[in-house]
Amino acid sequence: MRIAIVTAISAFGSDRDTGPLCEALAAIGIATDHVAWDDPTVSWGRFDAALLRSPWNYSEQRPAFIGWTQRVARATRLLNPAHVVAWNTDKRYLAELGASGLAVVESHFIAPEQVIDALPDWDEFVVKPSVGAGSKGAARFRRSDHEAALVHARQLQAQGAHVLVQPYLADVDHVGETALVYFDGRFSHAVRKAALLGDDGSRRCSQSAPGVISPCEADAGQRGLAEAVLREAGQLLALQRPLAYARVDLLPSPSGPQLLELELTEPSVFLGSGDGAAARFAEAIEAHLQAG
Template sequence: MTKIAYLASRVTLPGSAIRRTDAFEHDFTMDALRPAFAARGISIEDVSWDDPKADWAGYEAVIIGTTWDYWDRLEDFLAALERIEAVTRLFNPVSLVRWNARKTYLKDLEAKGAKLIPTLWIDRCGEAEARAAFDTLGAERLVFKRQVGAGAKGQHLLARGEAVPEMPHPMMVQPFLPMIKEEGELSFIFIDGEFCHALVKRAQPGDYRIQSSYGGREEAIQPSAEDLDAAKAVIGTLDAAPLYGRVDMLRGADGGLQLMELEVIEPYLYPKEGPELGERMAAAIARRLGR
């Protein structure tokens, strides 16, 4: 039986003493993938990306999955991916991961026509820089996000005049858009460049963060043709279709969608809201392996 690896992390693997509270999403993913892959004669094993005992050459392919600690060890992570890609096939490829790991990739997408929320890029965000951002963006509330990060870690929602917390990392700054609490964030999942499913993610009352670790909830949706076209246009900016990609968008004041993130490293792909995910992923891997 063909054997492939699903890259996880010590904070998502079952049985880990430091497992994240949202690591059940890893379990949901493996439950969706394993039977679909097995039906094609492929076994899939979850392995931590920094496991020193892993024999990467023993796998016919490696899929980057729940590597949800890479942002604090980015260079170690990229070096590990380089070693993996040197001996087997890696999805998505390390060149794409390196580009997508730092949110400045959004500048490239904007240059290709993607519609973004107005964004400031601040490499050293002290109190003076943070306070000046309110005037520059003309907003009373701003969201400060790490340029390398995920899951809202190190993220701050600040109103004009509030105390500025320490932000030791390069940051991106955007106006807070109330639509995140009204409609929610829309996610579009693509497998091998083809649309798979879509959902809306909403924060719990009193919060704006839509991640499950903060009480966020998800609901499958059937997107309008216009919304789907907007998401397809983002995926279409890539030189080649990735094995998987998730396009996160938020509706602007004009009713059109604005790009929040294009996730092609380790996004949760929401198998509960997309029951075809396992079969589509298995079929895509089988095609790429020539099976």
């Protein structure tokens, strides 16, 4: 078997998970080619599957990316599937998950054509586009920065974006964000991510900077919420089996963990932070290929 490890032309060599994953796949007899979704010369039908890993420029051209996933899904098996990608690449899915009663960070969405006169009255909050990756376009504001926040939101609207406004949960500054990784529906490992947005509205650091990511233990409350989120997503998406990979990002709050994002498209899965994680990921991919 041979699968395509899908990146973007601009992201070749950027994904730290690719090396360990390709080695683990080779160990079970699955060959890999590292190819870009935005390379028009690739013949996708020659692969047994295409695995999304680092197509990180999708947010800048989402309609083209969604169209590409649909074409590739007709030529080979796409992991994760195209309809999952279409749903998951716009954070408006948070409203659907929140409507089910899950603990989701409160999320307000503003359409591009909607007039914005005011934003939710929180001490601190984040304004970002509903389509984005790596905190791009996200900015943190205080109540006293309300006018600057309005300007930022309107700038996002002018770019055609739906705007997402969420309260800033301050516990993340000293506890961090917890990301739980699942392969084929089974928990693999968890990492702690340091807060990325500074209190001056700037970005503190890159996710790839030393010390930003560290292994951690997920507690029962975090595991319970993550697995409830995956179950609900499976029902919303009418999935017949668990997805090959998923990452559930949680923030701490006084009332317990809350869902920040459910990453089902191209998440870093931090294989270097979990013993045996690369082998578990490879086995999940093999299981999906064998399922036909």
